Amino acid sequence: MRKIAVLVFSVFIIVAIVAPVTPHPTLAQEGATTWTCPEGYAGQTLSVYGWATYIGSNTIPDFEKLCDVTVLYDVTDGNENTLTRLREGNPGWDVIIITDYIVQTMVEQDLLEPINYDLIPNWANIGDTFKGRSYDPENTYTVPYQWGTTGVGYNVDAVGEEITSWEQVWDHDGPVSWPEDPRYMIGVGLQMLGYDPNTTNEDEIAEAAEYLVEHGSNVVAITPDDGQVLLAGGNVDIALEYSGDIVQIIQDCECDDFGYALPEEGANLFIDNLAIPTDAPNADLANVFIDYILDPQVGADISNEIGYGSPNQASLDLNLIDEEYLNNGITYPDEATMEHLWTVDANPDQEEAYIDAWDQITIFVGQ
Amino acid sequence: MDTSVASSDHRPRFQFGRLKLKAHGGFLALPATVWLFLFFLLPLLIVFAISFMERGRGGTVIYDWSPSALRSNFDTNYTYVTTEGYWLIFKRSLNIAFTTTAWCLVLGYPLAFFISTRRNQWVQKFSLFLVILPFWTNFVIRTYAWRVLLGNNDDGLLNHLLLQLGLIQEPLKLMFTTKAVTIGMVYGYLPFMVLPIYAAVERFDFKLVEAAQDLGGNDWTAFWRVIFPLTLPGVIAGSILVFIPAIGTYITAEMLGGTKGMMIGSLIYRNFRGTGDWTRGAATSMVLMAVVAVALFIYALVAQRTENTPSKAASHRSADVISRAYGLLAAMIAPIGGTISRRLILLSDDIYQRRRRTFGLNPNLRMKRDLLIRKTAPILLWANAIFCYIFLWVPIIVLLVFSFNNANSTAVWRGFSTEWYSKLFRGGIAVDADLTTDLLLQSIKVSLIVGVAATLISTIVAVMVSLSMARSRFIGKRPLEGLLYLPVGIPEITQGISLLVFFNIVFEYAAKHLGITLRSGYLTLILAHVSFCIPFVAIVVRARLANMNPHYEEAARDLGANEWNTFRRVTFPLMLPGVVAGALLAFTLSLDDFIISEFTKGLNTSTLTVVVYSMARRSVTPEINAISAMMIVVSTLLVGLSLVLQGRSAGKA
Amino acid sequence: MTAIDVELKHVVKEFAGRRKENAAVKAVDDVSLQINKGEFFALLGPSGCGKTTTLRMIAGFEDVSRGEILIRGKQVQGVPPFHRPVNTVFQDYALFPHMSVLQNVMFGLQMEGVTRTEAKQRAIEALELVQLPHTADRKPRELSGGQQQRIALARALVKRPTVLLLDEPLGALDLKLRKAMQFELKEMQLKLGITFIYVTHDQEEALTMADRIAVMNLGKVLQVGTPEDIYERPHTRFVADFIGETNFIKGRLCDRAGTRGQIELPSGDKVGAVLDDPAMPVGSEVTVAIRPEKLTLKHSSGTNPAHDSGTTLIPCKLQQSVYIGTDTRHVVNFGYNGSSAQLVVRTQNFRRTEDLSFSSGEDVYVYWVDENARVLVD
Incomplete structure (x- = not known):
């Protein structure tokens, strides 16, 4: 036993010393950007906190090369996770990716720093639709990153029909997954009851929770952001998910097995944003990074890889976005569909009501 | 049973002269005491306090110490977490934890028995390693393998196999049920049951079986009346070691349970990491602790009865020490417990007699039955062992196979490829790494740094405290003993959230009053890991010390060695196997930990388990399989090598 | 002609060789014995001579490789130990550590299905026989070696076996106690009239107590006879050398x-x-x-x-x-x-x-x- 232990230990220690070598990224050959890095950042470090599979695989290595900096990218569980961790004190992030509805809450709690537009000449590239939204009217704290919809991803064979209504989702005789996204799901419930998806009426919120529990008997899992994996693996027939995630699995399987629907009663549109949290160790470089992301080519590369909508009008104007996304009917919904999409507003006063409702939903749904 | 403690009990309690002489030994216990107080007990007390506070706007905590506020917040918080929804999940968690413990016992006891009764010691060692080896791969990855196996449609390998064999017509609904969680947990915790029972059976004197048979007990009676009672300490230790982590499970339930299999760990996690409500999360943790305490209290009562066994086996200690921590309570009603257990024995005897009389009449029939037992028992033992080995190894094999998958999938086979290995290799030697590879490699580095540091520190601290406990007497030794072992009896998730809360408060204070910005990172990770490793290392080291003949040390002193030389030349070499075993245990625990790391990690210091978990939830690629495959190959080679080396040296001797 | 209690006919016990090239080791080699009813019979020989294996075959803990064993004229091949009318006093007593002395003694009776009250009564009688009734509620480890030895004896005797097998029962005792116990055992055997088969390597013990002695070496029985026969008229150099x-x-x-x-x-x-x-x-x-x-x-x-x-x-x-x-x-x-x-x-x-x-x-x-x-x- 002693010998084994000594052996195991020495190997682990050797590995610990030898294994971790910082990779030196090379600049990708295709779609090279013309963006140039301002002087004076060489050798610095930037820390980014965002979703997994939510950035281009070359985006960060290229930036590291262009500015001669080191970028650390860490993965979040979701907006609520980012919020709670910021509340505990910024662990050292310079840039975070957050969804529209959480912005006001963070602003109210002094968790975000204003953007320095002097460092972001590429701000002009953002389409007007995405500027000055209600969650941040002056874009003081946020810059749009990607946008998408939250809808119904489904297995065409298992469902057997085209999904056009939420009722089909509720009535489906087979496993369904919901996302761990309280405001979105409760919003759907409110909308089905004929209320405002952003209601401030606590009774309505409670009623929506009851509605969801009642109609969620076929729910087998409430998952943080991996419904598409369950759908692709055949563990659920329907996954309420973000548009880009469903696009990703459709691309991966190269088949017609999966469909994506935005039901006619209405669905959610979200805008994810880049923001700089309070106490960011390197806010200047963070602004430079945001400018880099807003470059038409860089932005297009990201959207082309992860399958979400680009708020970068310049990318669209320069035809840098792949045709398949423009025409797949998912990433960029038609005008008519866009009509009945709603966004989630920040509602800090009702946060507790939403939390309590979600608490009850997660416990009782699908039992 | 602990000789040192037992023998010290025979001495008078207060000997002031002796106390003075030996008091300096108490200082050796200081680091462990301070450490556990700061990074275990104090955080726990803070969580306890928070469970009496009011939830503030935006997930903050409003501190109000007025009795009326405490009273009403207590009502609000505890009523919420002990009614309807939460209580439902509590009941389910208890149910799953008991079921898991029961299955671990049903499968694990015969398996441990099988292993420890192999005559050839190499076969015995090999069978034991077959049980342990799967556990040197990452816990999350193993659980993920079950997701692949238990898939609901015919993509799920188990369903696929059963459908192909024609055993079922429709795919079974396994995934996202409590069944799936139980399977995953039995899989995860089986070795915790097997190891202590193995140790107990191995030390069992089989002469006693002959004695029982000689006196007319058949094989079953010999087992039930003699072997089982005498290996009961192992069973109790195993049950505790399974039950406590099982009831606080987070990962297994999250990955396999879905809505139907959600457990209390997920609710606590959500309250601290998701929606964010500390007061509710704190109250839930406290109720969880209370539930565990009640369960342990019952165990302690049973343990009290079995404590009188003469064996001083190391494994027995863990049962003993945990029950000791809770035993203070149990001791108060021990007389009642004793009466109850005596009654139970009488009752079981009576039932036995009655059964015996009803079908014990025909000696011919009895003989036939007894011979049948004799013939079938080994067959059943083998069958169980084979089943267990398949059960333990199938996920690993699935994992290995898919590490060669020529597709970005860990569930559907698309041809052979070594792509994932070369990807890792490329990343490892710094030519080209994409984000995933980068994250994985970084996390391996973090895990190794934290693991090695936590192992070293906790081993040193634990050795010091063990020596002090074994060889000195000082004021506060008994409470320290409780403090030392209590962490073993607290669910990991409770420890995790209490450290989160604690570090938070410390950081806030430092920022506000000292103007220092502190952040979570390596330091918080290592502090946390050390605090949960200390008790485990101490258990192992103390067991070794307890089995060590004190005469060796006396002999050394007699021959003129001073305290230091005695330690260096005699005590330490003798206790070294225990120290190494403890260190190895600490390292394994540290590598496998998810929940405490999740709550104490900082920027870019996610451990391998944390990263693998977040990947497993989203974009699992066979790269993870490749990493685990390499880990298991390396550990297998090491074990094989050491077996060969041991075989050589044994052959020479 | 006295009745024969235990008879061994050409009994062979082979153990598989450790290595392949080694043939099977014969621990007991063609042993034939007849042990009479009520006899105190000693198996005497140096350690490794096969005497304990022989005893264990009679008890049923080892199977016979060849030959047969009869107890009271009945073939016992394949009969498990718990169905044989013999009981054993083990070398290290093998008292159940988790049971009290009384429970130990009662165990065998309970296995027979004797009621609790009767079992208890008989167990106490057995304890009285070995003069230790006051230890009934103690745990075995609280007793001295000599006391443990008596309890082991009581535990076996309480079953009223046809044959009592004793495997070096006095080996762990000191000289003085051993002498006393030798005498006591012999007394008890005479009083109860049970056949004793007694394994020992101590020639003096065998000579003192046994009615007849079988001297064994290397798996074979070299000579069977009364103590006087064996001592005065050894057939082989080994017997002469081993005894006295x-x-x-x-x-x-x-x-x-x-x-x-x-x-x-x-x-x-x-x-x-x-x-x-x-x-x-x-x-x-x-x-x-x-x-x-x-x-x-x-x-x-x-x-x-x-x-x-x-x-x-x-x-x-x-x-x-x-x-x-x-x-x-x-x-x-x-x-x-x-x-x-x-x-x-x-x-x-x-x-x-x-x-x-x-x-x-x-x-x-x-x-x-x-x-x-x-x-x-x-």
Whole structure:
């Protein structure tokens, strides 16, 4: 036993010393950007906190090369996770990716720093639709990153029909997954009851929770952001998910097995944003990074890889976005569909009501 | 049973002269005491306090110490977490934890028995390693393998196999049920049951079986009346070691349970990491602790009865020490417990007699039955062992196979490829790494740094405290003993959230009053890991010390060695196997930990388990399989090598 | 004709060899025994001789490889230990550590389905038999070795077995206690009339207690007989050597008349001894065995004293005398012409008179009656 232990230990220690070598990224050959890095950042470090599979695989290595900096990218569980961790004190992030509805809450709690537009000449590239939204009217704290919809991803064979209504989702005789996204799901419930998806009426919120529990008997899992994996693996027939995630699995399987629907009663549109949290160790470089992301080519590369909508009008104007996304009917919904999409507003006063409702939903749904 | 403690009990309690002489030994216990107080007990007390506070706007905590506020917040918080929804999940968690413990016992006891009764010691060692080896791969990855196996449609390998064999017509609904969680947990915790029972059976004197048979007990009676009672300490230790982590499970339930299999760990996690409500999360943790305490209290009562066994086996200690921590309570009603257990024995005897009389009449029939037992028992033992080995190894094999998958999938086979290995290799030697590879490699580095540091520190601290406990007497030794072992009896998730809360408060204070910005990172990770490793290392080291003949040390002193030389030349070499075993245990625990790391990690210091978990939830690629495959190959080679080396040296001797 | 309780017919026990090239090891090799009802029968031999294996086969813990065992005339092949009417007192007692003394003793009765009250009563009786009723509620480890031994005995006897098997039961006790227990065991056996099969490596123990002894070596039974038979008339050199102290003298058979033989020693001296094998041809190389206490020392008066026929007298040189209380032990060299052999002579110290005191280096004669010396097969 002693010998084994000594052996195991020495190997682990050797590995610990030898294994971790910082990779030196090379600049990708295709779609090279013309963006140039301002002087004076060489050798610095930037820390980014965002979703997994939510950035281009070359985006960060290229930036590291262009500015001669080191970028650390860490993965979040979701907006609520980012919020709670910021509340505990910024662990050292310079840039975070957050969804529209959480912005006001963070602003109210002094968790975000204003953007320095002097460092972001590429701000002009953002389409007007995405500027000055209600969650941040002056874009003081946020810059749009990607946008998408939250809808119904489904297995065409298992469902057997085209999904056009939420009722089909509720009535489906087979496993369904919901996302761990309280405001979105409760919003759907409110909308089905004929209320405002952003209601401030606590009774309505409670009623929506009851509605969801009642109609969620076929729910087998409430998952943080991996419904598409369950759908692709055949563990659920329907996954309420973000548009880009469903696009990703459709691309991966190269088949017609999966469909994506935005039901006619209405669905959610979200805008994810880049923001700089309070106490960011390197806010200047963070602004430079945001400018880099807003470059038409860089932005297009990201959207082309992860399958979400680009708020970068310049990318669209320069035809840098792949045709398949423009025409797949998912990433960029038609005008008519866009009509009945709603966004989630920040509602800090009702946060507790939403939390309590979600608490009850997660416990009782699908039992 | 602990000789040192037992023998010290025979001495008078207060000997002031002796106390003075030996008091300096108490200082050796200081680091462990301070450490556990700061990074275990104090955080726990803070969580306890928070469970009496009011939830503030935006997930903050409003501190109000007025009795009326405490009273009403207590009502609000505890009523919420002990009614309807939460209580439902509590009941389910208890149910799953008991079921898991029961299955671990049903499968694990015969398996441990099988292993420890192999005559050839190499076969015995090999069978034991077959049980342990799967556990040197990452816990999350193993659980993920079950997701692949238990898939609901015919993509799920188990369903696929059963459908192909024609055993079922429709795919079974396994995934996202409590069944799936139980399977995953039995899989995860089986070795915790097997190891202590193995140790107990191995030390069992089989002469006693002959004695029982000689006196007319058949094989079953010999087992039930003699072997089982005498290996009961192992069973109790195993049950505790399974039950406590099982009831606080987070990962297994999250990955396999879905809505139907959600457990209390997920609710606590959500309250601290998701929606964010500390007061509710704190109250839930406290109720969880209370539930565990009640369960342990019952165990302690049973343990009290079995404590009188003469064996001083190391494994027995863990049962003993945990029950000791809770035993203070149990001791108060021990007389009642004793009466109850005596009654139970009488009752079981009576039932036995009655059964015996009803079908014990025909000696011919009895003989036939007894011979049948004799013939079938080994067959059943083998069958169980084979089943267990398949059960333990199938996920690993699935994992290995898919590490060669020529597709970005860990569930559907698309041809052979070594792509994932070369990807890792490329990343490892710094030519080209994409984000995933980068994250994985970084996390391996973090895990190794934290693991090695936590192992070293906790081993040193634990050795010091063990020596002090074994060889000195000082004021506060008994409470320290409780403090030392209590962490073993607290669910990991409770420890995790209490450290989160604690570090938070410390950081806030430092920022506000000292103007220092502190952040979570390596330091918080290592502090946390050390605090949960200390008790485990101490258990192992103390067991070794307890089995060590004190005469060796006396002999050394007699021959003129001073305290230091005695330690260096005699005590330490003798206790070294225990120290190494403890260190190895600490390292394994540290590598496998998810929940405490999740709550104490900082920027870019996610451990391998944390990263693998977040990947497993989203974009699992066979790269993870490749990493685990390499880990298991390396550990297998090491074990094989050491077996060969041991075989050589044994052959020479 | 007394009834036979246990009978072994050509019993062989083989254990598989450790390595492939080694053939199976015969632990017990063609053993046949008949043990009578009510007999105190000892299996005596050095460790590893197969005596414990033989006992374990009777108890049912080991299967017989060949041959058969009968208990009370019934074949017991395949009958598990718990269905055999025999009970064992184990070498280290094997008392159940988790049960009290009373529970230990009751265990066997409960296995028979005896009611709790009756079992308890009988167990207490058994404890009274071994004079330890006051220990009933204690745990075995709280008892001394001797007490544990008695409890083990009580536990086995309470079952009223046909045959009681005892596997070196006194091995762990100190000398004085062992002596006391020997006596007690014998008493108890006489009182209860149960057949005892007693395994021991201690020849004195066997001689003291047993009605008959089987001496075993290397898996074989060398000789079965009463203690007197075994001691006085050993058939083989091994038996003679193992039991008690024996002098061996090598020589050549030069003459014989019936059961009397004359053996010529290398020194030229001729000695007389009893021949067991009447067919042994003159001229064979033989060994003469004679016990030290059968020898007598005589002062040498310079000349070779005459002696009666049927006795032997050979000249020796006294090397050493050691006084050991009841006896004096003399070591003498004989055979002057370089071929020195040693003999041990024991003389009882019933009186210490001048004519019986010898001094070292003195020339002496060793004298014995030929009937007491035996010619052995090697």
